[in-house]
Amino acid sequence: MDVRPAEGIIESGRHYFPLRVYFEDTDTAGIVYYANYLRFIERARSDMLRIAGIDQRGALEAGEGVYAVAEAAIKYRSPAKLGDDLIVVTSLRHVRAASVLIHQRVMRGQEILADAEVTAAFLTPEGRPRHQPRDWVERFERLMEEGRE
Amino acid sequence: MDVRPAEGIIESGRHYFPLRVYFEDTDTAGIVYYANYLRFIERARSDMLRIAGIDQRGALEAGEGVYAVAEAAIKYRSPAKLGDDLIVVTSLRHVRAASVLIHQRVMRGQEILADAEVTAAFLTPEGRPRHQPRDWVERFERLMEEGRE
Amino acid sequence: MDVRPAEGIIESGRHYFPLRVYFEDTDTAGIVYYANYLRFIERARSDMLRIAGIDQRGALEAGEGVYAVAEAAIKYRSPAKLGDDLIVVTSLRHVRAASVLIHQRVMRGQEILADAEVTAAFLTPEGRPRHQPRDWVERFERLMEEGRE
Amino acid sequence: MDVRPAEGIIESGRHYFPLRVYFEDTDTAGIVYYANYLRFIERARSDMLRIAGIDQRGALEAGEGVYAVAEAAIKYRSPAKLGDDLIVVTSLRHVRAASVLIHQRVMRGQEILADAEVTAAFLTPEGRPRHQPRDWVERFERLMEEGRE
Numbered sequence: 001m002d003v004r005p006a007e008g009i010i011e012s013g014r015h016y017f018p019l020r021v022y023f024e025d026t027d028t029a030g031i032v033y034y035a036n037y038l039r040f041i042e043r044a045r046s047d048m049l050r051i052a053g054i055d056q057r058g059a060l061e062a063g064e065g066v067y068a069v070a071e072a073a074i075k076y077r078s079p080a081k082l083g084d085d086l087i088v089v090t091s092l093r094h095v096r097a098a099s100v101l102i103h104q105r106v107m108r109g110q111e112i113l114a115d116a117e118v119t120a121a122f123l124t125p126e127g128r129p130r131h132q133p134r135d136w137v138e139r140f141e142r143l144m145e146e147g148r149e
Numbered sequence: 150m151d152v153r154p155a156e157g158i159i160e161s162g163r164h165y166f167p168l169r170v171y172f173e174d175t176d177t178a179g180i181v182y183y184a185n186y187l188r189f190i191e192r193a194r195s196d197m198l199r200i201a202g203i204d205q206r207g208a209l210e211a212g213e214g215v216y217a218v219a220e221a222a223i224k225y226r227s228p229a230k231l232g233d234d235l236i237v238v239t240s241l242r243h244v245r246a247a248s249v250l251i252h253q254r255v256m257r258g259q260e261i262l263a264d265a266e267v268t269a270a271f272l273t274p275e276g277r278p279r280h281q282p283r284d285w286v287e288r289f290e291r292l293m294e295e296g297r298e
Numbered sequence: 299m300d301v302r303p304a305e306g307i308i309e310s311g312r313h314y315f316p317l318r319v320y321f322e323d324t325d326t327a328g329i330v331y332y333a334n335y336l337r338f339i340e341r342a343r344s345d346m347l348r349i350a351g352i353d354q355r356g357a358l359e360a361g362e363g364v365y366a367v368a369e370a371a372i373k374y375r376s377p378a379k380l381g382d383d384l385i386v387v388t389s390l391r392h393v394r395a396a397s398v399l400i401h402q403r404v405m406r407g408q409e410i411l412a413d414a415e416v417t418a419a420f421l422t423p424e425g426r427p428r429h430q431p432r433d434w435v436e437r438f439e440r441l442m443e444e445g446r447e
Numbered sequence: 448m449d450v451r452p453a454e455g456i457i458e459s460g461r462h463y464f465p466l467r468v469y470f471e472d473t474d475t476a477g478i479v480y481y482a483n484y485l486r487f488i489e490r491a492r493s494d495m496l497r498i499a500g501i502d503q504r505g506a507l508e509a510g511e512g513v514y515a516v517a518e519a520a521i522k523y524r525s526p527a528k529l530g531d532d533l534i535v536v537t538s539l540r541h542v543r544a545a546s547v548l549i550h551q552r553v554m555r556g557q558e559i560l561a562d563a564e565v566t567a568a569f570l571t572p573e574g575r576p577r578h579q580p581r582d583w584v585e586r587f588e589r590l591m592e593e594g595r596e
Contacts, residue, residue: 005169005234006155020154022195024188024480028473028529029358031425034367035340035471038333039173046171050232057232060327069332073371079425082475083199083206085154127329127377173331177324177380178507180574183516184322184489187482209476218481222520228574231326276478276526303467303532304453318452320493322486337471344469348530355530381497381504383452 007047008088013147015051015090017044021080031079037114038072041104044088045120052139065130070099071119078113080106086113091147095140098122098129156196157237162296164200164239166193170229180228186263187221190253193237194269201288214279219248220268227262229255235262240296244289247271247278305345306386311445313349313388315342319378329377335412336370339402342386343418350437363428365418368397372414382406389445393438396420396427454494455535460594462498462537464491468527478526484561485519488551491535492567499586512577514567517546521563531555538594542587545569545576 008017019040027033049056060066080086087107094101099121106114122132132140157166168189176182198205209215229235236256243250248270255263271281281289306315317338325331347354358364378384385405392399397419404412420430430438455464466487474480496503507513527533534554541548546568553561569579579587 003157003165003167003236004155005167006153007169008152016152018152018154020156020192020196022188022192023474023476024191024482026475027470028475028477029364029366029470030475031366033471034370035333035336038336039171042173042333043169043171046232047169057230060231066327068327068329068377069374071371071373072332073369075369076367079366081206082209083195087152125328172325172327173333175326176321177326177328178321178513178515179326180515182322183519184482184485187485191482215476217476217478217526218523220520220522221481222518224518225516228515274477301455301463301465301534302453303465304451305467306450314450316450316452318454318490318494320486320490322489337469340471341467341469344530345467355528358529379504380507381493385450 007051008044010048010051010143012149013091013143013145015044015048017047017088017090019043019086019088021082021084021086023082026082031081034076037074037076037106037116040086040106041088041090041116041118044090044104045102045118048090052143054136054139059133063125064133065122065124067120068123069118070121072116074114074116076114078111080108080113084108092140092144093117095137095144097131100132100140156200157193159197159200159292161298162240162292162294164193164197166196166237166239168192168235168237170231170233170235172231174229175231180230183225186223186225186255186265189235189255190237190239190265190267193239193253194251194267197239201292203285203288208282212274213282214271214273216269217272217276218267219270221265223263223265225263227260229257229262233257241289241293242266244286244293246280249281249289305349306342308346308349308441310447311389311441311443313342313346315345315386315388317341317384317386319380319382319384321380324380329379332374335372335374335404335414338384338404339386339388339414339416342388342402343400343416346388350441352434352437357431361423362431363420363422366421366425367416368419369417370414372412374412376409376411378404378406378411384411390438390442391415393435393442395429398430398438454498455491457495457498457590459596460538460590460592462491462495464494464535464537466490466533466535468529468531468533470529473529478528481523484521484523484553484563487533487553488535488537488563488565491537491551492549492565495537499590501583501586506580510572511580512569512571515570515574516565517568518566519563521561523561525558525560527553527555527560533560539587539591540564542584542591544578547579547587
């Protein structure tokens with residue numbers, strides 16, 4: 001029996017992450033509560049890193065560091081509703097020494113529901129900015145390379 | 150490109166639903182926050198109904214009714230952590246006219262993390278108990294039948 | 299016995315809303331999860347409206363309309379942690395016919411933890427932009443007036 | 448300016464904790480999502496401990512231990528809705544060496560919305576059961592004493 005979480009796939013430098021909208025995601029206005037899109041796109045970022053070979057939990061437990069969002073900007077274009085199947089499309093925009101700029105788009109079929117720009121900063125356990133592991137930066141650059149081809 | 154949410158599968162009357170633990174699910178004690186197991190098992194129940202051919206959103210929008218949890222009891226045996234892949238195993242225990250008793254177990258591999266008993270009552274839009282659609286009850290009974298075989 | 303939720307106060311056109319950080323708000327990195335700041339500031343906006351005499355639930359139930367966030371941008375400066383007492387300071391920046399631009403700042407004592415700009419659009423139950431009730435706009439303008447004095 | 452979170456009060460051994468229902472708490476069925484009652488009652492437990500002089504964050508940071516819920520059972524009697532003001536009434540039922548049994552009731556005015564029994568176990572940072580600090584047990588016993596008077 002093969003039942004595994006759908007962590008998405010990377011194609012041409014982009015990560016495509018599927019998710020479904022459950023009761024927990026909606027609010028009394030009948031649509032997905034606005035903060036929950038940030039949860040959706042974090043799931044996508046985490047799985048993109050994982051597929052790219054980056055072990056966030058390992059880095060956290062080893063005391064090496066952890067990503068924290070330094071900045072997020074999101075435009076809500078059309079609301080998602082209970083039972084919708086969505087795709088989060090994630091692409092790296094820019095890799096700096098201690099942070100990454102990421103674009104994330106939430107789609108329902110061909111329709112764009114939300115667009116987000118997220119800056120994730122790598123931090124020490126004490127919360128100070130730290131250079132990302134050299135190895136991770138190389139993986140990011142390879143992904144961006146693929147996106148340009 | 151086939152990227153779809155992992156809604157799980159039904160086998161021998163049981164629904165197996167996979168999910169992954171993300172940052173949003175954990176708390177500062179380093180484990181999954183206790184209320185979030187109820188979110189996990191609701192996702193599983195919703196997808197089990199969907200696979201069984203039951204359209205919750207349709208029933209809600211048509212004003213026919215909606216399930217609400219009347220009772221939930223959960224035992225936490227071992228904590229889940231960031232990045233864990235879990236399976237929620239759901240089986241129907243008992244079908245009454247206006248409610249269903251469901252058993253749900255959260256597993257990590259062969260390890261049992263939590264066991265829950267949930268009573269879901271079918272309600273009118275005004276919140277009064279209502280008989281479940283005849284068709285749904287039949288689907289539930291078929292599922293329970295398969296579980297006994 | 300007087301135990302009531304702390305909905306904050308409005309002074310010189312600004313709303314000051316207190317809240318405490320609980321386990322549910324934190325994640326395994328030991329800090330408040332980034333999406334939860336959007337929950338914090340929505341609580342503040344809702345209570346500011348309520349104190350200003352605006353009945354969101356009434357408008358929703360009467361089918362008049364509901365606010366939905368059209369755009370949100372947030373900068374995270376310093377993380378909040380378990381047990382912290384925070385204040386959300388909210389001020390209206392700009393009132394248009396069908397939307398409001400709001401600035402919200404999350405403070406811990408004198409320290410700025412996060413700064414957000416939120417555009418809330420008034421929508422019909424079907425999700426189309428609608429003029430805000432005349433009466434609400436007047437209340438908003440009065441608040442902004444007080445902030446300039 | 449006195450704006451502080453409403454942490455509730457203890458009277459005759461019971462803790463009364465007020466909270467308001469926001470959009471984040473509700474779902475598309477128009478009522479508070481069932482898992483969120485567990486968030487509400489955890490806020491109440493945390494503030495009861497704090498008022499009783501117990502420092503959970505300090506114990507966690509010092510590596511002494513942390514409470515984890517071992518068991519929770521909840522009956523949902525009537526749903527809460529957007530904008531409702533609720534009170535969580537918490538009383539200790541039983542104090543054992545390494546755990547506490549707690550009763551929690553969610554009220555809206557005189558109406559009972561939910562009743563919960565929660566067993567909280569004190570755990571080492573590695574997740575093994577540990578005796579609660581002697582001092583804490585004494586505080587709990589004092590609270591229970593007051594409840595019987």
